[in-house]
Amino acid sequence: MSKYNQIFDPKPADELSADSIKKPNILPDVQPLETTTDDIDEPSSVILPQQDLKVSLDLAQATIDRLATLSELEYELERTEAAKSLNNMSVRALDKLVKKAKSKIKSENSDNLIVDIEPHVEPVEDIALIVSLIYQILEDHIACTHAVKVATTLWILMTWFIPASHIAPIAWINAPEKRCGKSTLLTLMSRMSKRSLSTSNITGSALFRSIEQYKPTLFIDEIDTFINDNESIRGVLNAGHSRDNPYIIRCVGDDNEPVPFNVFGAKAISGIGRIPDTLIDRSISLTLRRKMRDETKKRVRDLPVDVTNKIQSQLARWSDDNMLAVKEADPVLPISINDRAQDNWQILFKIAMLLGDEWLEKAHRSCMDISGSDSDEPSSNEQLLSDIRTVFSLTQTNRLLSRDLLTELRRDPEMSWSTYNEGKTITLRQIAKKLSAFRISSKDLRAFDINGHEVRGKGYDINDFQDAFSRYLS
Template identity: 70%
Template sequence: MSKNDHISLPELADKQSADSIKKPVILQDDQLSENTSDDIDKPSSVILPHADLKISSDLAQATIDRLATLSELEYELERTETAKSLNNMSVRSLDKLVKKVRNKIESETSESLIIDTEPYSEPVLDITSVADQICQILDDHIACKDAVKFAATLWILMTWLIPASHILPIAWINAPEKRCGKSTLLTLMSRLSKRSLPTSNITGPALFRSIESYKPTLFIDEVDTFINESEGLQGILNAGHSRDNPYIIRCVGDDNEPVPFNVYGAKAISGIGKIPGTLIDRSISLTLERKMKYETKQRVRYLPKNITNTIQSKLARWSDDNLQTVKDAKPVLPVTINDRAQDNWEILLKIAMILGDDWLEKAYRACIEISGIENDELSMSEQLLADIQTIFRLKGTDRILTEDLINSLCRDSEMQWSTYHNGKKITSRQISNLLSGFKIKPKSLRTKPKCGRGYELNHFSDAFIRYLP
C-alpha cells in the first residue's frame, strides 16, 4: 500500500471484520476432540443446576436478616421467590422468621425503659454507712415505724443481689387511708433500686413481657384498683416469687405457640386496703402511717439526683464484689414466724448479716414485728368466713339464701364487702369463689317465705374450726 492510499478507521474496521469472515479459525483434529463434546446423551441434571440444591443455614439466615431490613413493599415483592430459593420454604414460615428478626432489631434499637448503673470507681468498703444513709433518707420523707424503714432498706439492697436469692419477697406498701406516703415510698425505693421500672397500672401480658425483656425491679402503684379483678396478673406476681417455679406459659404469635416466660424478679406494689391472700403470703408488708400535724417530712422532688445516683453506683460496685459472700451467708431464721415468712425474710437477713451485728439485730426485730402483724391478719377468704360465722350467730339460723347473705354482708357500708366489686357490693359468684377453697358450695334451699340458692351452717363447721381463731 502506498502512502497515498489512505484508509479511514471505519473502513479499517470493516476490512478486519471481513477478513475474520474470510479466514475462519480452523482447529486441528486433536484440538477439536479436546474442545468439543456431545452432551445430547447426558441427563439434564448434569447440564442444569440441581433442583434440590440445599441452601446452608448461614446463607439462609443472612437472607432472612436482609429481608428484615426491607420496607413492607420491598418485602412483599421478594417474599414468594425468596421462599422458593430457600429450599422451597413455605412463605408462612419465612414470614415468621423475618418477623422474629424484625422484633429483635426493634428491641435493640428502641430506647430502653430502664437504665443500667455504672459501678462506683473504687471498692465500697463501708457498706453499712450506705445502708444507714438509705435508712435516713426514708426517715426524712416517710412517716412509718422503724421496722418498716429497716425492711425497706434491706429490700432495696436485695434488688442489687438477685443472683444471691432463691426467694424474692414482694414489697407490699400499704396504708389504711390516703395521704400516708405510699407513692412517696414507692418513688424513693425506685430511685435507689437496680433497673427500676415504675408504673401506675399494668396488664398481665405487659407484665410478663416487661420482666422477660428488661429484668427490671418493678414498681406498681395503686395496685388495689385492679389487682382483685385480674387473676392473670395475680398469677404472674405469684410465679415470680421463687426460683423453683419462675415460668409462666403463654400462647404467642399467629400460630398460638406455647412459649415460656421467666417472671422471677423483684417487685414492689402499693395500695390501700387488702390484696389477695396469695400475694400477702409472698410479701413483706410495709405499712405506713399518716404523719402527725407537728411532723415535717421532706418532698422527694427536692432530693438531689446526684445523691441517689451515687448510692446506686456504690450499691452496684458493692454487689459485684460481694455477691458470693451474701449468697453463702447462713443467718439463723426466727422460729416464731411461719415457714413462708422465713422464706421471705431469708435474703434480707443474709444482707443484714453482712452489714454487721447492729443491722442484723434491726433486721430480726423488723422481721418479728412485721411478720407477727401479718400472721394476725386474716386473708380475704378467712375474713369472709368469719363474717359469715357472725351472721349465722346473729340470725340464729342454720341456713341462709345467698341474696340474704349478701345483704347482711353489705349492711355496714364501711365493710369491704359493700365495695368489693369495683365499688359495688360483692356478687354471689365472688362469694362462691372465695368459699370454694374450703370445699363449701351453694345449694338449692327452701326457706320461709322463699326459696333459692344458699348455704347451710353444717357445711361451714369444719372450716370454722380449722381456719378461724
C-alpha cells in the same frame, strides 16, 4: 403446476449462502487460565448463597438479617428466591424468621426504658455507711415506723441480689388514706434500686413482656385502681414471686403459638386499701402514715441525682463482689411467723447477715413488727368461717337456716358482712360460694328460726363445719 405451487416454490439458494448457514464460523479455541482468583475474601452477606451449596448457619442468619432491613416491597420481590437459596426453606418459615429479626432490630433501635449503672471502680469497703445513708434518706422523706424503714432499706439492697434469691417478695406500700407518701417512697426506692422501671398503670400483656425483655425492678403506683378487676395482672405478679414456677404461657404471633415468659423478679406496688389475698401472702407490707402538722419531710425532687446514682453504683459493685456469699448465707428465721412469711423475709435476712450483727438484729425486729402480728391474718373466707362459728355459739344451736345465718352475720357490728358489698350486705349466694371452698354446702333440714318455731328450709348443720374449724381455725 398450480398457482399455489408457483407462489410457494422456493428458489435455489446461493451456494456460498447455503454453506454459511450450514457451517457457521467457529471461534478459535480459548485457552482457560491456569488459575482463577477472586478478590473477595469472604462471601458477602448481601449476595444470596448458591442454590446447589449447603448454606452455613452464619450465612443464613446474615441473609435473614439483611432481608429484615428491606422495605415490604423489596422483601416481597426477594422472598421466594431467598427461601430457595436457603436450602429450599419454605417461604412461610422464612417469613417467621424475618419477622423475628425485624422485631429484634426494632427493639434495639427503640429508646431503652432501663438504665444500667456502671459498678463502682473501687471495691466497697464500708457497706454499713452506704446502708445507713439509704436509711437516712428514707427518714428524711417518709413518715413511717423504724421497722418499715429497715425493711425498705433491705428490700432496696435485695434488688441487686435477685440472682441469689429464690423468692422475690413484693414490696407492698400501703396507707389508710391518701397523702401518706406512697408515691414518694416508690420514687425513692426506684432511684436506688437496680434496673428500675416505673409506671402508674399497665396491662397484663405489657407487664409480662416488660419483665421478660428488661428484667427490671418494677414499680407500680396506684395499683388499687386496677388490680382487683384484673386477673391477668394478678396472675403475673403471683407467678413472679418464686423461681419454683416463674413462667406464664401466652399465645403470640399470627399462628398463636404458646410461648413461655419468665416473670420472676423484684416488684414494688403501692395503693390505698386492701389488695387480693394472694398478693398480700407474697408481700412485705410497708405501711405508711400521714405526717404530723409539725413534722417536716424533705421533697424528693430536692434529693441530688448524683447522690442516688453513687449509691446505685456502689451497690452494683458490692453485689457483684458478694453475690455468692449472699446466696450461701443461712440465717435463722423467726419461728413465730408462718412459712410464706419466712420465705418472703429470707433474702432480707441473708443480706442482713453480711451487714453485721446490728443489721441482723434490726431485720429480726422489723420482721416481727411487720409480719409477726399479721402473718396469720385470716383471709375473707377464713374470717367468714370464724364468724359463723361465733354465730353457732351465740345462738346455742347446731342448725341454722340460711336466712337466719345471714341475719346474724349482719347484726353484729364487730363483723364486716353488713357492708361487704361496697356498703351493702353480703348475699346468701356469696356466703355459699365462700363456704364451697371448704366443701361446705347448704341442705334441706329442720331447724328453729329466730322466733323459736321449728321450720324446714335450706340451711347449715354445724357438723358439716367441724373439719374446716379444725383445719383452718385451730
